[in-house]
Amino acid sequence: MSAGATDAAGSAVGWRTGEGRLPSLRWAEPWLLPSLLLALWVLTTSVLKWFGPSQLPSPAQVLVTLRELVVSRELEPHLAASVGRIVVGFTAGAVVGTGLATLVGLSGTAARLLDPTLQALRAIPSLAWVPFLLLWLGIGELPKLVLVAIGAFFPVYVNGAAGIRNVDRRLLEVGRLHGLGGARLARRIVLPAAAPALLTGLRLGLGQAWLFLVAAELIAASRGLGFLLIDGQNSARADLMVVSIALLALLGKLADQAVRGVERRLLSWSDGFRA
């Protein structure tokens, strides 16, 4: 190879490794839109004062209100109530959803018996359940837990059943070849193979559990973030409303991140799943 060619190759390598290029700003991209919205919020409230405090409080006012709620320990029972309802309701819905998904995914008879009815029930909007649940279960904790469980149930069931139904038939054959059947086939082949779909269902179910939680707390509760929202509306305190909405968004996001973390751990084997 001539000296000239070597030089050309050398400079090409230097160029490719990105010498003299700007450092990557990719990490900042997800924060761009929230930052803009926050700036817009500050601009329209504190600076231009297009909105009064009773319409849309400024970020500073919201932080003051949040601090008051925390210091006076007023926030605690609301947070505890909402989080507790999510934990109990989501767990119940997810367990029942996974169980029925396994049954319907594995057994054609169970699918024909149950699936059409469950798909019809899925179409009922969350708020439509509330009056009946209050009528049947009274006004205590139970109707709220049941509503949250219903919210969690359907995504878990729908995704799980589809995932289990679509488990690679060739892997099932490997299981049968090694003498597995029934519950052992389900545990050692079906559930691991359907884990990606099941976890997607759990994540969507958790998201929907929060939606149904707010529906329950808006209508019939004396505690919880949904109640705080309604309380803010009734007492014309927009700052309270914004605080409760922001907390709902934050908690929902945190819960989602937690499930994503579990997903990353459990699905590290998957070729398509890259952390």
Add this chain to the structure above:
Amino acid sequence: MSLSPNDSGARAQAPQASPWSGGQPVRLERVRKAYPAARPVFGGLDLEVQAGEVVALLGASGCGKSTLVRLVAGLERPDAGVVRVGHRAVSGPLDRVGLMFQEPRLLPWLDAWANVAFGLSDGVRGTADGDRRVRELLSAVGLPEAGSLLPHQLSGGMAQRVALARALARAPEVLLLDEPFGAVDALTRAGLQNLLLEVARRARTTVLLVTHDVEEALRIAARLVVLGGRPARVTLDAVVPGSAPRLPDRPGLGQVRRLALAALAPDLDTEPSPPLHGIAPGV
């Protein structure tokens, strides 16, 4: 990490004989099998494989080779007739009948080690004996360091070697292989063929090898069976002379090769044709 076993290496590391028992004969008696809306695959097929025999099963694609293997494995039931392994009539998968599929079919959520251990019997898995056996098998297929790799991290050939180790894990009395080495490079293929022969000889395992490769059959099988027609019947059943593994130019193979090629493609003249002259390129 050495991932390319040569013949002698694979042979030296073959698993110890302790847990192995003798092979079982396989017998198909007047087996009928048909799938809906298609001409029957088998209309009363008889075939017998002796205990410890290594038989290659050849035939055009779609002739029923894979169906035959799946019947013996207990993954499918015959419409009529009986499939026997030893004295037992096959009605479902048997513990000591191993099957290696055309593709590796490893469980993607288990690493190579756990995939091989999946092949062990329930009582052995997780014991010191089982662990030693998995280690021996991974070495035997030339992957002693690959135990912690996940299937998607393995090349096609490596995955197929793990699949062979899994099929050998419960010391099968009958080992069925459905075109197992098609995706493996030539050198690895020779190593795996030798390993297979070594294991079969040591344990007197009965081996039924489906292949479309006459040369593979001539290299390792003691007997060569060609299926043809629809419903399929045995169109050639020939003993391959000499002990395996054989070199392709070994004297005496020519006759069997000609018979096999003639049975596989009866319309073709298997004599060497004169070179084709006078055909314009592109026509």
